[in-house]
Amino acid sequence: MFNDNKLKLGIFGPNVNNSCSMTLADTTFKPNFDTNVKIAKMMEDAGYECIVPVARWRGFGGSSNFNGNCMETYTWAAAMAAVTEKIYLFCTSHVPTMHPIVASKMLSTIDDVSKGRIGLNTVVGWFPKEMEMFGGTKMEHDKGYEYATEWMEVVLKMWSEQFFDHTGQFFEIKDGWQEPKPSQSPRPVLISAGTSKKGRDYSAKFTDFNFGYIESMEHATEWTNYMKKLAWEQYRREINTFTTGFVVCRPTEKEAKDFYNYYVREQGDWEVANIICDMFGIQSSSNTAEFLTKMRENFIGGWGGWSFVGTPEQVADEMIKLSKTGVSGTLVSFLDYMEEMPYFNENVLPLLEQAGIRNPIKEEPAVEQRTEQAVY
Amino acid sequence: MNKWVLYGKSGNPAYEITKAWMKNNGIPVENNSVFQLTRGEIGRLADIIPGGAKNLVYPDTFSFSLINPQKKTEKEHIERIHSGNLSEEEIRDLLALYPSLVITPIITDYKTIIVGYDLDTLVSTFRFVKVKDVTMA
Numbered sequence: 001m002f003n004d005n006k007l008k009l010g011i012f013g014p015n016v017n018n019s020c021s022m023t024l025a026d027t028t029f030k031p032n033f034d035t036n037v038k039i040a041k042m043m044e045d046a047g048y049e050c051i052v053p054v055a056r057w058r059g060f061g062g063s064s065n066f067n068g069n070c071m072e073t074y075t076w077a078a079a080m081a082a083v084t085e086k087i088y089l090f091c092t093s094h095v096p097t098m099h100p101i102v103a104s105k106m107l108s109t110i111d112d113v114s115k116g117r118i119g120l121n122t123v124v125g126w127f128p129k130e131m132e133m134f135g136g137t138k139m140e141h142d143k144g145y146e147y148a149t150e151w152m153e154v155v156l157k158m159w160s161e162q163f164f165d166h167t168g169q170f171f172e173i174k175d176g177w178q179e180p181k182p183s184q185s186p187r188p189v190l191i192s193a194g195t196s197k198k199g200r201d202y203s204a205k206f207t208d209f210n211f212g213y214i215e216s217m218e219h220a221t222e223w224t225n226y227m228k229k230l231a232w233e234q235y236r237r238e239i240n241t242f243t244t245g246f247v248v249c250r251p252t253e254k255e256a257k258d259f260y261n262y263y264v265r266e267q268g269d270w271e272v273a274n275i276i277c278d279m280f281g282i283q284s285s286s287n288t289a290e291f292l293t294k295m296r297e298n299f300i301g302g303w304g305g306w307s308f309v310g311t312p313e314q315v316a317d318e319m320i321k322l323s324k325t326g327v328s329g330t331l332v333s334f335l336d337y338m339e340e341m342p343y344f345n346e347n348v349l350p351l352l353e354q355a356g357i358r359n360p361i362k363e364e365p366a367v368e369q370r371t372e373q374a375v376y
Numbered sequence: 377m378n379k380w381v382l383y384g385k386s387g388n389p390a391y392e393i394t395k396a397w398m399k400n401n402g403i404p405v406e407n408n409s410v411f412q413l414t415r416g417e418i419g420r421l422a423d424i425i426p427g428g429a430k431n432l433v434y435p436d437t438f439s440f441s442l443i444n445p446q447k448k449t450e451k452e453h454i455e456r457i458h459s460g461n462l463s464e465e466e467i468r469d470l471l472a473l474y475p476s477l478v479i480t481p482i483i484t485d486y487k488t489i490i491v492g493y494d495l496d497t498l499v500s501t502f503r504f505v506k507v508k509d510v511t512m513a
Contacts, residue, residue: 159510160506160509160510161504161506161507162402162403162502163502163504164503164504165503177401178402179400179402181507182508182510186508186510186512187510238512
């Protein structure tokens with residue numbers, strides 16, 4: 001996650017049905033372990049940096065019941081860690097669903113399994129029906145971040161101290177103790193996607209990457225500058241930004257746009273897009289019809305991410321523009337990873353290398369082999 | 377994050393137990409033989425132990441002999457040290473010459489010092505101590 005590539009690449013949500021696409025369009029993609037391993041191997045061969053899974057406890061509804069079928073992310077990461085060698089994996093953790101002591105211990109365990117390739121994405125939980133499964137209520141927004149702050153403080157103590165006591169608003173810990181500590185130095189990479197004032201402050205205080213959506217390239221620059229300034233001025237910390245987008249890349253622009261039309265406009269699950277946009281407070285009263293349609297299309301296309309639709313050259317140009325904003329990377333999603341990712345890898349990644357925003361893949365030995373070489 | 381050093385002598389049960397306790401509680405420590413103690417290190421340890429250098433030494437020849445049964449010639453220095461007839465500097469010089477006189481185990485970060493194995497003292501000392509630095513550079 002801290003290599004020299006100016007634009008890092010990962011994928012978002014290979015562990016959930018439909019991944020990031022709210023559509024009924026045909027796809028061979030399945031959110032199962034075998035498919036995830038195949039995708040991860042393909043990514044490792046192409047030099048991607050990371051995989052961020054989605055944490056979801058129930059579907060959003062609609063005819064696709066979007067994201068209803070979801071592999072739990074800690075167990076997913078542990079299994080993926082055992083069969084991959086280079087890619088950095090994240091657990092996405094709804095903090096109200098798990099005690100921080102359990103989370104910190106599980107991450108340390110996966111850190112050992114993965115040989116230092118596990119990170120943590122903390123989320124407070126914003127989907128009421130989902131959070132109500134855990135105790136009947138969803139925490140109010142600001143209280144959720146207060147809870148997350150204390151949760152993370154406990155995790156960091158578990159990773160760095162022994163025999164500590166903690167008395168806070170939400171947790172009482174007597175003689176806190178954990179072994180093993182994470183093997184990574186200094187600790188697993190921390191990320192969060194807080195976009196509210198409280199969420200950004202939480203991200204600035206604890207995390208290494210603030211994830212977020214971009215509305216324009218100018219917005220990407222402003223957001224990155226804002227986060228860097230906030231983290232430094234408030235907490236004397238360095239932070240980077242990371243966004244997400246969806247890819248439809250075809251040999252011609254017409255083919256790309258035709259496919260976009262098919263899976264977004266014709267087969268899109270507009271019902272679930274409306275449910276999610278309503279939950280995000282994207283109201284019709286304060287926005288134009290064009291804006292609302294585009295917003296919903298972006299959700300259907302890939303969870304509201306940036307649209308990378310076009311020929312390899314067009315997709316690469318857009319990624320080069322993104323890199324120039326200061327954003328350090330983007331997650332990408334495809335409707336059909338096994339069918340579409342190889343074309344992207346073969347035709348777009350070389351253009352990013354030519355542009356100097358990604359380095360050619362080195363034939364690096366796996367972590368275990370590197371360790372052996374170092375010892376002998 | 378402070379660096380902790382454990383001075384010991386192999387074969388000393390209290391040292392072996394302390395070393396195991398440190399390892400099994402995930403507390404990183406540099407293991408050093410008491411026989412490697414330099415005059416400077418003895419000075420640093422003596423500066424932080426209440427009562428000075430004599431309290432780094434076995435309290436009597438019996439306890440010294442239990443751990444060092446083969447060291448007959450050093451034994452006489454135990455009584456000399458505890459007699460009160462030697463100055464602090466003389467004791468330190470003597471310990472530099474005969475480091476086996478120093479009781480083990482000793483755990484220190486050169487601000488705090490624990491002499492001997494005492495579970496409660498270990499737990500209370502390492503409460504809230506950073507054992508891993510998790511701050512990003």
